[in-house]
Amino acid sequence: MSPSLRVTVWNEFRHEKKNPDVAALYPSGIHEAVAAPLRALPGTQVRTAWLDQPEHGLGGDTLEQTDVLLWWGHGAHAEVSDAVVERVKQRVLAGMGLIVLHSGHYSKIFKALMGTTCSLKWRVATDKERLWNVAPAHPITQGIGDHFEIPAEEMYGEPFGIPDPDELIFISWFSGGEVFRSGATWRRGHGKIFYFRPGHETFPAYHQAEVQRVIANATLWARPTVNIPDVCPNAPALEILPAA
Amino acid sequence: MSPSLRVTVWNEFRHEKKNPDVAALYPSGIHEAVAAPLRALPGTQVRTAWLDQPEHGLGGDTLEQTDVLLWWGHGAHAEVSDAVVERVKQRVLAGMGLIVLHSGHYSKIFKALMGTTCSLKWRVATDKERLWNVAPAHPITQGIGDHFEIPAEEMYGEPFGIPDPDELIFISWFSGGEVFRSGATWRRGHGKIFYFRPGHETFPAYHQAEVQRVIANATLWARPTVNIPDVCPNAPALEILPAA
Amino acid sequence: MSPSLRVTVWNEFRHEKKNPDVAALYPSGIHEAVAAPLRALPGTQVRTAWLDQPEHGLGGDTLEQTDVLLWWGHGAHAEVSDAVVERVKQRVLAGMGLIVLHSGHYSKIFKALMGTTCSLKWRVATDKERLWNVAPAHPITQGIGDHFEIPAEEMYGEPFGIPDPDELIFISWFSGGEVFRSGATWRRGHGKIFYFRPGHETFPAYHQAEVQRVIANATLWARPTVNIPDVCPNAPALEILPAA
Amino acid sequence: MSPSLRVTVWNEFRHEKKNPDVAALYPSGIHEAVAAPLRALPGTQVRTAWLDQPEHGLGGDTLEQTDVLLWWGHGAHAEVSDAVVERVKQRVLAGMGLIVLHSGHYSKIFKALMGTTCSLKWRVATDKERLWNVAPAHPITQGIGDHFEIPAEEMYGEPFGIPDPDELIFISWFSGGEVFRSGATWRRGHGKIFYFRPGHETFPAYHQAEVQRVIANATLWARPTVNIPDVCPNAPALEILPAA
Numbered sequence: 009m010s011p012s013l014r015v016t017v018w019n020e021f022r023h024e025k026k027n028p029d030v031a032a033l034y035p036s037g038i039h040e041a042v043a044a045p046l047r048a049l050p051g052t053q054v055r056t057a058w059l060d061q062p063e064h065g066l067g068g069d070t071l072e073q074t075d076v077l078l079w080w081g082h083g084a085h086a087e088v089s090d091a092v093v094e095r096v097k098q099r100v101l102a103g104m105g106l107i108v109l110h111s112g113h114y115s116k117i118f119k120a121l122m123g124t125t126c127s128l129k130w131r132v133a134t135d136k137e138r139l140w141n142v143a144p145a146h147p148i149t150q151g152i153g154d155h156f157e158i159p160a161e162e163m164y165g166e167p168f169g170i171p172d173p174d175e176l177i178f179i180s181w182f183s184g185g186e187v188f189r190s191g192a193t194w195r196r197g198h199g200k201i202f203y204f205r206p207g208h209e210t211f212p213a214y215h216q217a218e219v220q221r222v223i224a225n226a227t228l229w230a231r232p233t234v235n236i237p238d239v240c241p242n243a244p245a246l247e248i249l250p251a252a
Numbered sequence: 253m254s255p256s257l258r259v260t261v262w263n264e265f266r267h268e269k270k271n272p273d274v275a276a277l278y279p280s281g282i283h284e285a286v287a288a289p290l291r292a293l294p295g296t297q298v299r300t301a302w303l304d305q306p307e308h309g310l311g312g313d314t315l316e317q318t319d320v321l322l323w324w325g326h327g328a329h330a331e332v333s334d335a336v337v338e339r340v341k342q343r344v345l346a347g348m349g350l351i352v353l354h355s356g357h358y359s360k361i362f363k364a365l366m367g368t369t370c371s372l373k374w375r376v377a378t379d380k381e382r383l384w385n386v387a388p389a390h391p392i393t394q395g396i397g398d399h400f401e402i403p404a405e406e407m408y409g410e411p412f413g414i415p416d417p418d419e420l421i422f423i424s425w426f427s428g429g430e431v432f433r434s435g436a437t438w439r440r441g442h443g444k445i446f447y448f449r450p451g452h453e454t455f456p457a458y459h460q461a462e463v464q465r466v467i468a469n470a471t472l473w474a475r476p477t478v479n480i481p482d483v484c485p486n487a488p489a490l491e492i493l494p495a496a
Numbered sequence: 497m498s499p500s501l502r503v504t505v506w507n508e509f510r511h512e513k514k515n516p517d518v519a520a521l522y523p524s525g526i527h528e529a530v531a532a533p534l535r536a537l538p539g540t541q542v543r544t545a546w547l548d549q550p551e552h553g554l555g556g557d558t559l560e561q562t563d564v565l566l567w568w569g570h571g572a573h574a575e576v577s578d579a580v581v582e583r584v585k586q587r588v589l590a591g592m593g594l595i596v597l598h599s600g601h602y603s604k605i606f607k608a609l610m611g612t613t614c615s616l617k618w619r620v621a622t623d624k625e626r627l628w629n630v631a632p633a634h635p636i637t638q639g640i641g642d643h644f645e646i647p648a649e650e651m652y653g654e655p656f657g658i659p660d661p662d663e664l665i666f667i668s669w670f671s672g673g674e675v676f677r678s679g680a681t682w683r684r685g686h687g688k689i690f691y692f693r694p695g696h697e698t699f700p701a702y703h704q705a706e707v708q709r710v711i712a713n714a715t716l717w718a719r720p721t722v723n724i725p726d727v728c729p730n731a732p733a734l735e736i737l738p739a740a
Numbered sequence: 741m742s743p744s745l746r747v748t749v750w751n752e753f754r755h756e757k758k759n760p761d762v763a764a765l766y767p768s769g770i771h772e773a774v775a776a777p778l779r780a781l782p783g784t785q786v787r788t789a790w791l792d793q794p795e796h797g798l799g800g801d802t803l804e805q806t807d808v809l810l811w812w813g814h815g816a817h818a819e820v821s822d823a824v825v826e827r828v829k830q831r832v833l834a835g836m837g838l839i840v841l842h843s844g845h846y847s848k849i850f851k852a853l854m855g856t857t858c859s860l861k862w863r864v865a866t867d868k869e870r871l872w873n874v875a876p877a878h879p880i881t882q883g884i885g886d887h888f889e890i891p892a893e894e895m896y897g898e899p900f901g902i903p904d905p906d907e908l909i910f911i912s913w914f915s916g917g918e919v920f921r922s923g924a925t926w927r928r929g930h931g932k933i934f935y936f937r938p939g940h941e942t943f944p945a946y947h948q949a950e951v952q953r954v955i956a957n958a959t960l961w962a963r964p965t966v967n968i969p970d971v972c973p974n975a976p977a978l979e980i981l982p983a984a
Contacts, residue, residue: 101369101413103633114484123367124441125345127484134493138734140898140919145591145686145722154899165487166872166911167886169345169441172418174662175683179898179911179919183735185490187872187911187919195663197368197413198633234633240358240371243409246429246626247671249378347877382978384654384675389835389930389966398655410628410667411642418906419927423654423667423675427979431628431667431675439907442877478877490870491915589857589901602972611855612929613833615972622981653975657833657929660906673978685856685901728846728859731897734917737866 011053013231016074017043018065020081021058023209030209038080038207041214042109045224052227059084064092071095076105076230078223081115082209093117101197102237105230107223110207113168118203121196122170129165129186132208136183137161139190139206139218143177147229148191148202148222156218162208164188170203180205191222198234202226255297257475260318261287262309264325265302267453274453282324282451285458286353289468296471303328308336315339320349320474322467325359326453337361345441346481349474351467354451357412362447365440366414373409373430376452380427381405383434383450383462387421391473392435392446392466400462406452408432414447422466424449435466442478446470499541501719504562505531506553508569509546511697518697526568526695529702530597533712540715547572552580559583564593564718566711569603570697581605589685590725593718595711598695601656606691609684610658617653617674620696624671625649627678627694627706631665635717636679636690636710644706650696652676658691666710668693679710686722690714743785745963748806749775750797752813753790755941762941770812770939773946774841777956784959791816796824803827808837808962810955813847814941825849833929834969837962839955842939845900850935853928854902861897861918864940868915869893871922871938871950875909879961880923880934880954888950894940896920902935912937923954930966934958 019039023030034041039056047054055074057065059081071077077096081088093116100106100121108118113126137158141149165186171194178191190205204222206213213219263283267274278285283300291298299318301309303325315321321340325332337360344350344365352362357370381402385393409430415438422435434449448466450457457463507527511518522529527544535542543562545553547569559565565584569576581604588594588609596606601614625646629637653674659682666679678693692710694701701707751771755762766773771788778786787806789797791813803809809828813820825848832838832853840850845858869890873881897918903926910923922937936954938945945951 097367120364121367123341123365125482125484127482129485129487131487131489133489134495135489136494138917142898142900142921144724144899145683145720147721150721163487163489166874167876168874169482171415171438171440172908174416176904176908179921181913181917181919183489183491184493185870185913186487187913189874189911194415195633196415232633233635233638236632238369238371238413240369241373243373243375243407243430245375245377245379245407245427247427249428250380251378382673386654386656386677388655388968389927389964391965394965410630411632412630416664420660420664423677425669425673425675429626429669431669433630433667439877476877477879477882480876585855609855611829611853613970613972615970617973617975619975619977621977622983623977624982651975651977657970659903659926659928662904671977671979672981674975682903684903726857726859726901728857729861731861731863731895731918733863733865733867733895733915735915737916738868739866 012051013049013228014073014075015046015052015054015078015227016070017054017056017078018080019056019058020084021060022084023082033212038209038214042078042080042223045220046227049224049228059087064088066092066096071099071104074104075232076107076227078107078109078227079112079115079117080109080207082111085115088116093120097121098238100199100201103198103232103235105199105232106201107226107230108201108203110205113203121201124171125169127169131163131184133163133184134160135163137206138181139178140181142179143175146175146177148177148225150225151221152218158206158213158216160211161206161213162211164190164205198236199232200230202230256295257293257472258317258319259290259296259298259322259471260301260314261298261322262301262324264328265304266328267326277456282453282458286322286324286467289464290471293468293472303331308332310336310340315343315348318348319476320351320471322351322353322471323356323359323361324353324451326355329359332360337364341365342482344443344445347442347476347479349443349476350445351470351474352445352447354449357447365445368415369413371413375407375428377407377428378404379407381450382425383422384425386423387419390419390421392421392469394469395465396462402450402457402460405450405455405457408434408449442480443476444474446474500539501537501716502561502563503534503540503542503566503715504545504558505542505566506545506568508572509548510572511570521700526697526702530566530568530711533708534715537712537716547575552576554580554584559587559592562592563720564595564715566595566597566715567600567603567605568597568695570599573603576604581608585609586726588687588689591686591720591723593687593720594689595714595718596689596691598693601691609689612659613657615657616676619651619672621651621672622648623651625694626669627666628669630667631663634663634665636665636713638713639709640706646694646701646704649694649699649701652678652693686724687720688718690718744783745960746805746807747778747784747786747810747959748789748802749786749810750789750812752816753792754816755814765944770941770946774810774812774955777952778959781956781960791819796820798824798828803831803836806836807964808839808959810839810841810959811844811847811849812841812939814843817847820848825852829853830970832931832933835930835964835967837931837964838933839958839962840933840935842937845935853933856903857901859901860920863895863916865895865916866892867895869938870913871910872913874911875907878907878909880909880957882957883953884950890938890945890948893938893943893945896922896937930968931964932962934962
């Protein structure tokens with residue numbers, strides 16, 4: 009039986025190899041921590057891919073065989089090849105779902121789809137983050153409740169250089185005094201995009217149940233309805249035209 | 253006295269040199285036809301620039317000295333240098349207004365700011381186009397009335413591969429049976445963008461009063477409120493953080 | 497086994513009793529023509545209700561037991577009681593889906609949820625209507641294709657006095673020269689709303705396969721994720737407040 | 741010389757008469773505190789009106805002679821007559837600007853224009869409020885900077901039962917741990933609406949410079965471009981229709 013949902017989790021996978029603190033939190037890599045709860049979803053096939061693989065692990069028919077792609081990157085955005093970014097972009101515009109995590113706000117693929125700076129304020133400290141659910145009826149927030157807290161996280165603050173979201177899902181409160189649109193969706197072409205803020209590599213956010221639940225909900229929400237490649241057709245008239 | 257509004261009209265300026273029919277319609281180039289009514293606006297300084305100039309006429313401090321940029325391109329989008337496109341994009345995100353005309357839907361700059369295919373249906377025939385004003389209170393439609401007609405134009409049809417506009421301004425009816433979102437606005441970063449459909453090079457749309465009025469209105473509407481370059485600052489806490 | 501989707505189709509049900517032409521087209525009432533294809537959906541329970549029933553057929557726990565409500569009204573909007581309208585509105589805001597058909601644009605419930613005039617241009621003549629699908633990836637347009645035609649319909653034209661839709665689904669082309677946003681969605685509170693234009697009582701639109709398909713798709717799309725009644729709670733602080 | 745901008749500031753004006761603490765803060769009424777900075781704008785005529793006046797001070801041609809209406813109400817929303825609310829609503833839909841302040845979120849006029857519950861969390865305590873500017877290029881935020889603080893205010897928290905704003909302007913951080921969309925705009929009909937959160941009657945927010953600046957900016961931003969009364973016209977065909 010073929011899986012009903014084919015997921016690929018992409019990770020830069022560099023911090024885990026260089027920083028023992030990160031390796032201690034994510035011994036198999038952030039991608040495995042993100043992938044594990046998705047593997048528990050019924051009917052789901054989950055693959056992983058990372059930067060240092062050939063074609064960043066996204067060659068062959070991997071993208072065509074992916075319904076939803078999750079993306080975590082941070083220090084090596086510039087090393088992602090423009091050709092791969094362009095192929096991911098075309099797949100999103102054709103229908104593939106894309107979930108961009110945390111510092112992925114500065115990835116080439118997110119910036120290419122948004123068209124904006126995607127800049128923000130930031131601070132690595134000991135902030136508490138409280139994510140308020142501003143879309144209680146949205147599929148992404150089911151089971152989450154009114155709000156949830158992450159005991160320690162990097163701070164991201166407004167203004168966030170994004171186009172107005174189609175749907176604002178979470179707004180974060182930080183103990184240091186800032187706010188942030190920490191969950192938001194966009195439709196681009198035929199694909200759905202969700203940006204979700206938590207997940208600095210030196211904190212264990214991806215081991216937290218609420219974060220896992222949001223990512224699982226979003227993965228199900230982002231699955232494609234269609235796969236429509238780009239065309240720009242010359243179209244004959246459907247009615248009789250006036251004489252020239 | 254310095255002008256209150258500094259406008260640059262950019263044109264590919266190739267069709268006029270190769271196609272005598274286009275040259276007959278626009279003997280000084282499409283840019284001059286677009287620029288002339290803007291020169292009549294009080295307090296406005298209007299420059300022109302085109303593809304075959306050094307840096308496409310957009311070098312030096314031209315972009316920094318431009319409040320609103322208008323863009324017409326068609327057959328040579330690929331010849332526009334990526335470096336110039338990136339500088340125009342950064343200026344829009346910092347606050348400059350951008351008005352994209354007709355086949356500019358496929359320009360590098362429009363596609364980069366939209367993040368989508370910007371594809372559409374099309375037909376060069378003898379269509380009548382009727383533009384319906386769906387935003388009668390918008391500054392761009394003042395003086396236009398309920399609708400206006402262009403006797404002969406290239407047809408553009410839906411689906412149009414754009415992100416949902418912030419404001420939908422015009423919807424076109426074509427005699428051949430199609431419809432099109434022919435006027436739409438987006439905020440991207442700190443800049444305002446307006447796409448306006450009319451203007452195929454073999455038709456005299458830019459000599460028509462309503463088209464000129466819309467472009468003049470849009471130019472005034474798109475003027476910047478700010479000039480804020482991109483930053484992504486590390487920010488100290490405003491409140492006392494919890495202990496680590 | 498309880499149904500997974502409980503649908504109520506509401507109809508004014510007056511024209512069918514007064515106008516033999518309408519009765520010939522819809523001998524069991526427009527509600528039965530709308531309901532029939534929905535009854536064929538698996539797991540769906542479909543009820544009907546109409547104006548001249550006690551509480552317009554929406555008393556008791558009917559609304560609480562309704563997941564998606566469809567609404568057709570035309571000549572007797574003013575006879576719908578404000579109390580029933582208010583109860584329907586609260587149910588939509590709590591999560592119930594609402595599909596408003598054709599002249600329902602002027603129903604009390606649609607106007608109450610939109611907050612605007614909901615006015616439009618109109619003409620009862622022999623127009624052909626062609627609905628262009630501008631959201632090919634949306635659940636509501638699956639199976640519909642690029643466009644579809646209704647051979648004869650009442651014309652509705654822009655400007656349409658609605659708030660900007662969250663999603664624009666169809667734009668209609670009319671042979672008489674107008675355009676119209678003929679399919680559009682809004683989130684209001686926790687409920688989803690879809691407005692769909694076709695369905696003048698003197699034309700057989702609800703017997704047409706594409707119209708039925710759109711309504712079935714929309715009914716499935718509009719089903720609730722939650723049922724959250726309105727509250728405005730006094731909330732204790734989650735952090736220690738500064739001293740007064 | 742006639743004024744270029746005619747403003748009416750409406751206040752419930754009850755707390756000031758009953759609660760000495762409120763009277764001490766706003767000895768001439770909240771309306772006078774709100775109106776005073778607007779009177780300093782060049783070319784502006786500012787009137788005030790309140791609940792206990794005949795027709796709540798909004799009779800005769802007051803509304804027709806008002807370009808922008810500001811609204812503060814709290815404990816007596818139910819005493820505002822439905823007829824006056826309907827007239828205000830029609831004026832907004834025709835083009836008048838409306839600025840709704842603080843507890844006006846629960847006014848009849850705001851709820852009627854939004855179509856939603858407009859509910860929220862709240863707490864009267866000793867919260868600090870920090871308003872983050874998420875729209876630095878918007879006319880409403882000019883001169884405000886990155887953020888500003890109100891030392892003591894009532895808390896309003898998410899979820900806020902509003903339709904998605906057309907533009908999100910401010911997000912508030914509260915010391916007690918909540919966030920709130922504290923500045924937001926909507927277009928409804930031909931009018932512009934701005935909701936601005938600060939202003940509980942027991943705190944001096946309307947004496948604070950940043951709050952005054954935002955309200956002045958919003959008043960200028962909200963001025964009408966048109967005055968178009970509601971019509972729903974029968975429209976003759978613009979093209980030759982197919983035979984019946």
